[in-house]
Amino acid sequence: MSTSDKYILSIDLGTSGPKTALVSVCGEVACSEFEPTPLILLPGGGAEQDPAVWWKTIMSTAKKVLEKGIVKASDIAAVSVTTQWSGTVPVDREGRNLMNAIIWMDCRGSEALKEALKGPVKIEGYPPLMLMNWLKFTGGAPASSGKDPIAHILWLKKERPDIYRKTYKFLEPKDYINLMLTGRFAATFDSILLHWVTDNRDPFLVAYHPKLLKMAGIERDKLPDLIRAIDVLGPVKKDVAAELGLPPDTPVIGGTPDVPSACVGSGAVRDYEGHLYIGTSSWISAHVPFKKTDLLHSLGSFPSPIPGRYMILDEQECAGKCLTWLRDNVLYHKDELMQEENAPDIFKFLDAIVSRVPAGSNDVIFTPWLYGERTPVEDCHIRSSIFNLSLENTREDIARAVFEGVAYNQRWLLGPVEKFMGRRFEYLNFIGGGANSDVWSQIMADVLDRPIRQVEGPIYANVRGAAFLAAIALRHITVEDIPKCIRIKAEYRPDPTNRKVYDEIYAEFLNLYRIHRKICCRMNRRSSNTCALPAQGN
Numbered sequence: 001m002s003t004s005d006k007y008i009l010s011i012d013l014g015t016s017g018p019k020t021a022l023v024s025v026c027g028e029v030a031c032s033e034f035e036p037t038p039l040i041l042l043p044g045g046g047a048e049q050d051p052a053v054w055w056k057t058i059m060s061t062a063k064k065v066l067e068k069g070i071v072k073a074s075d076i077a078a079v080s081v082t083t084q085w086s087g088t089v090p091v092d093r094e095g096r097n098l099m100n101a102i103i104w105m106d107c108r109g110s111e112a113l114k115e116a117l118k119g120p121v122k123i124e125g126y127p128p129l130m131l132m133n134w135l136k137f138t139g140g141a142p143a144s145s146g147k148d149p150i151a152h153i154l155w156l157k158k159e160r161p162d163i164y165r166k167t168y169k170f171l172e173p174k175d176y177i178n179l180m181l182t183g184r185f186a187a188t189f190d191s192i193l194l195h196w197v198t199d200n201r202d203p204f205l206v207a208y209h210p211k212l213l214k215m216a217g218i219e220r221d222k223l224p225d226l227i228r229a230i231d232v233l234g235p236v237k238k239d240v241a242a243e244l245g246l247p248p249d250t251p252v253i254g255g256t257p258d259v260p261s262a263c264v265g266s267g268a269v270r271d272y273e274g275h276l277y278i279g280t281s282s283w284i285s286a287h288v289p290f291k292k293t294d295l296l297h298s299l300g301s302f303p304s305p306i307p308g309r310y311m312i313l314d315e316q317e318c319a320g321k322c323l324t325w326l327r328d329n330v331l332y333h334k335d336e337l338m339q340e341e342n343a344p345d346i347f348k349f350l351d352a353i354v355s356r357v358p359a360g361s362n363d364v365i366f367t368p369w370l371y372g373e374r375t376p377v378e379d380c381h382i383r384s385s386i387f388n389l390s391l392e393n394t395r396e397d398i399a400r401a402v403f404e405g406v407a408y409n410q411r412w413l414l415g416p417v418e419k420f421m422g423r424r425f426e427y428l429n430f431i432g433g434g435a436n437s438d439v440w441s442q443i444m445a446d447v448l449d450r451p452i453r454q455v456e457g458p459i460y461a462n463v464r465g466a467a468f469l470a471a472i473a474l475r476h477i478t479v480e481d482i483p484k485c486i487r488i489k490a491e492y493r494p495d496p497t498n499r500k501v502y503d504e505i506y507a508e509f510l511n512l513y514r515i516h517r518k519i520c521c522r523m524n525r526r527s528s529n530t531c532a533l534p535a536q537g538n
Helices: 052-068 108-115 128-137 149-159 161-165 174-181 209-218 238-244 258-265 320-331 346-354 394-419 440-446 458-473 480-485 496-527
Strands: 007-013 018-024 029-034 040-042 046-049 076-083 089-092 169-171 232-235 252-255 272-277 282-288 299-303 310-314 365-367 383-385 430-431 454-457 488-492
Touching: 007 174, 018 052, 018 458, 029 052, 029 310, 029 458, 040 346, 040 440, 046 052, 052 089, 052 174, 052 238, 076 258, 089 161, 108 149, 149 161, 149 169, 149 209, 149 430, 169 209, 174 232, 252 458, 258 272, 258 282, 258 310, 258 458, 272 394, 272 440, 282 394, 282 480, 299 394, 320 346, 320 365, 320 394, 346 394, 346 440, 365 394, 365 496, 383 496, 394 440, 394 496, 430 440, 430 458, 440 454, 440 488, 440 496, 454 458, 458 480, 458 496
Parallel strands: 007 076, 076 252, 272 430, 430 454
Antiparallel strands: 007 018, 018 029, 040 046, 089 169, 232 252, 272 282, 282 310, 299 310, 365 383, 454 488
C-alpha cells in the first residue's frame, strides 16, 4: 500500500443531496460538506429531481471543502463520483438536460414496461423467451415496478416522444455528473446494469448485446459507450477546474453508483464478507465468485466496480427514510415543540427514547413499506402500518417499533441473501447514516442474530468507496489493502435474552405482509392502471 499523502475529491450525490469530501487514498476523510436537494413527487408514481440543482450543490460543496485549505490543490490526485442509482437523465448533444431527472423511486414506467412484456404465457410476469435471454446475458430482469431506467426510457418513448426524439444520450445520475465534469458521455460496466441491455457473462468485459437492445426497444445510439469504474474518463474541464481551483489536468475516474461504492467503502470486499447499509434505503450485500439470479426474491450477482468480481445486488425501499418520516410527521409538530425536540440532532434524541423501551416495543409493530418494497418481494402497492396500538402505548413504543420494523425487514432479506450465497454471514459491517446509532446497531444484531460491526465514520462509506476506486485506478492501493483501511468502532453481538421475543414478533411481521398485501393492492391501485400481486416470499 502506498504511503502517498494524495487525496481524492470524492462526490456522493444521494437522494437527499450531495456529500462532497476530500478523502486520502487510504480512506481518511479530511473534511466534507453537504447540501440538501429537493425531491419532486408527482401524481401516478412520479419522482424527479432537477439536474441543475444537483450540479449547483455539487459545485458549492466542492468549493467549500477545497477552500478550507486542509489539502493543497496539488495533492488532489483525482475526482471520483458516486451517486444514487437507477435514474435517467435525457440530454442533448451539448449535454444539456432536456427535463428533470427521473430517479429510482419513479414507477410511472410500469405500464410501458408491461406492454413490452406482452405474451400469452408468462413466468413470474415475463414471457419465457425474454426471461431466458435476460437471465442468460444479464443475470437479472427489469423490475415490474417500473423503477429501472429501461422502464423510465420506455415511459418517455410512449408519454414524452418529443423528449425521446431530442435525446442524444440517456444517462444515469453518476454519468451525468461525469459529463458535467469532463464533457464526455460514458457509462461504467456497473452503472449501466439496470438498463438490462448488457452482456454481463464476462465481468472483465461488459458490452451491449443486440438481442437485448431489440427486446428493450431502445436504440444503441441513445446509450453511452462503456468503460470500467477504475478507468480514467478524462481530465476535469478547464472552466470547472478553474472555478474549483483544481489543476486543469486532474483526472476524473469512471466511478460507480451508490450501492457498489458502499460495498467497496464498507471494507467488506473479500468474497462472502457482508455489509449492511441503512441510509434512505437499505440493503445487505457481499461479493461472491459467481454469476447467479434469484428472480423470486429480486436479487442476483452482477459485475462489481472491482474488475472481474461479482457482487450481490438487492435493495429495500425505505429504511432511514422511516426515521425522517417519524421526525417530520409524528414527533415534530407545527404548533409547539418539546424542548428536547429542538435539539440539533433529533436522531440522538430518538436513540435516547428508544433505549428506554424493552425489546419488542411493548408489542407494537411497524412495517416500513412507506413507498412499496423491492426485495425480498417486489410490491409497489404495499404500505406501512403501526400495528397493535393500545391506550397504554407511548410515542417511545412507536419510535422503537420503527427501529425494529426496519430490522425485521432486513431479517426478511437476510434469509434469501444467505441462501443465495450458500452460507451464513460471520458478521456484517454496518454502514450508512443508520450505523451512527448504537441502539440501532444492537437491535440489528439481536433481530438478525448476527454480529454487527459498526464501521467508524459510517456515513462516509460511499465517498470512501469512490476514493478507493480512484486510488486503485492510480495504483496507490490494491483491493487487498482496503480492509486494512477500515476502522471498526464497535462490535455488537446478539443478546440471547431477546431471541424469543424477536422471533415471535418477526413471525407476526411476515403475517402482516401476507394479510395486508391484498388490502393495500385494492386501496392503492388507483395510482396505477394495474395491480399485479407479487409472490409472498418467505
